[in-house]
Amino acid sequence: MSTDERVLQTTELPQRTGVEPPHSGRIPLRALRDKLVDLWLARELLRQLVGKELKVRYKNSALGFLWSLLTPALMTVVFTVIFQFVIRIAVDDFAAFFLSGYLVWQFFQNSVQGSVGAIVGNGSLIKKVYFPREVLPLSIVLSQVVHLLLALVAVSPYLIWARGWSILTHLPAILLGILLVTIFTAGVSMLLAGANVPFRDLQELIVVIFMVWFYATPIIYPVAMVTGSGNTAATVFGHVLNANPMTWFVKLFRESIYGTVVSNPACADVTTAVERCPRPFLTLAQSWPSPELLVGCTLAALAAFVVGYLAFHRFALNFAKEV
């Protein structure tokens, strides 16, 4: 409160001076249980906020929900034109290939970029009312889940036409993938939303990070294209790709929606000269995700959520004072 602050400054009552943090970062188990109960009790608020998020976004726009489809559609056209006709990435049905990775990426990016400012942007609310603060980033993530589902439904006719009906048999894997990527995204979103309160630069920094992260995730190219060549730099980049959790989630979606891209064994000795091998990659049919991939994705999702949640509550101690 500005009036209070003014008085605080004139009344000189310095108590401690230094750089030590005022709180020990540990959250006792009892407090954690209370916080989870709070979150459960706030589920109606969460529902309302998701509804608000969806309503407000489209209330003043003529195209409404079409907007959430327009971006992926446009991106698909642009990337398909570039990577089919300019720089050839020789995979079957590039548009389907691209969409199967891009939709999940777009969900992740929109959620995180939307959540980063969620606490700072709702400062007036945070200073005036109590509610579990994590509902702010979580509501953004959940509203993006709605967009993701709508987008998937909208492009499904094309995907079925291009990749066959077996997409539908893999629906359970797709839904499990959405669940896992949502948990992962929620963790990252909470972490960054909280961290953005003391470190306001994060909001700008995140845009740059995501640009790099996008290219470090196999969305516009298959992993096989990187790991297939024998060259050292590519091998290093391959390790980076495999260590990137978003690679795992993209893989999880792509395997059940599009299929798996592998190097053509017939081209094994001529990979450096693409023109001599017209089909360097083969696309296998959709498959169920391997247990290792599922375990990896689950662990990544849980780890991100736990770390994000705990860090968020650590940051939350100072929200009302710092926003």
Add this chain to the structure above:
Amino acid sequence: MVLGSIRELIRSDRGRPAIVVDGLTESFRLYHERPSGLKERLYRFSKPSFTDFNALEDVSFTIEHGETVGIIGHNGSGKSTLLKVLARILPPDEGHVEINGRLASLLELGAGFHGDLSGRENIYLNGAILGLTRSEIDERFDDIVDFAGVRPFLDTAVRNYSSGMYVRLGFAIAVNVDPDVLLVDEVLSVGDAQFQARSLERMQRFQSRGKTVVIVSHDLGAIQELCDRTIVLDRGRVAFDGHAKEGVQLYAQLMGTARGDDEQPDTHQLGTGRAWIDEVQLLDGSGSPAEQIGPSTQLLLRVRFEAREPIDACSAGALVSTGSGDHLYEVHTTWQGLGVGPLLPGQSAVVDIRFTAHVLAGHYRITPMITDAVGRTQYAVLPDAVAFEVRPAPGGSGLVDMVAATSVSEGPALRLGVESPTGPLPIVRLEDLDTEGGDAAAAGGR
């Protein structure tokens, strides 16, 4: 519902007091220059560029179910911080705070409104923020709409609401939460007179149903009227905790002694700070300072104030009270059709209030104030800025000088000298000598 039982299990231990605060300390970090980015953080990494300041220090108290407690203290005493900790907006830095029962706080009305959503949608959103489930909001929906009087505008975006409608809707939602513990911060002073009366009535109904209310206010009258108990905070510590009236008196005293201390006389000016009272003079008919006067003397109160922010129109007023704090008279320029303004920041104005002090022997105090044109928001209040004393004089006794004239219309009359011993010997004064002491007593004669 299962949910209800979970809530009971975790929160609502009716066997415990409504509010238990134990050893609460809340500190704020005052950044000398606030680092808000990574660069600043890194740059200042080694230097301590802030001071920690305790807004609340070792505060402990217990509030039982059904109590109404007022929290008073001058600006910066920590009362708003305390309310925010009770409302769970600020987590305690040290100590322990326990609330038993459903909690609702009225710290700012309509805090969660979203301008693009309609009134109907905002009722649901705001209700959810305050912790209501959908079915609970459905039940209360009509009450909320009727109380706020916004039915014709339910499907209009609240961005287009008048500020009055906005605030009324916020209040209506908050009081309809039906909490066990209600925290209120100055919000009773919003809306028009009719709405204020309804709000007050709501609060009283609330109290009569055995709910717990904690109010922070500068309005000592309202505190005395509504509260059983007051907690006076002074520089983050509990200075008094007990009977409402005693607390208000102690607070008035605290203000008085604080004003005597020359270092920071200004910190005790109350109000939103939009205006600042620079000088207050009380003059008698000859233009000299009136400290001791006779009964029914013509006085002139001259208030010089300065606008701190642009003011379109404001009102200067004065509140006259007895030494023991009873309100005698209040006047505002706007009540007489006179406003002050527009004023630019830094521009000052001098307002003269002429009045006749129809009071008898005793000590009196005047609180000048600058308010908005309708008298809802107090820009600046300087409690008990000037005091005057009325000397005992012949002619009447009591509190008010009713300027009586006597005559004998039948029977023989006897003319006595003016300096005769028949001058007033106030009987009431004798009873009050031990409590009030000396000549301040006329005030106590009720």
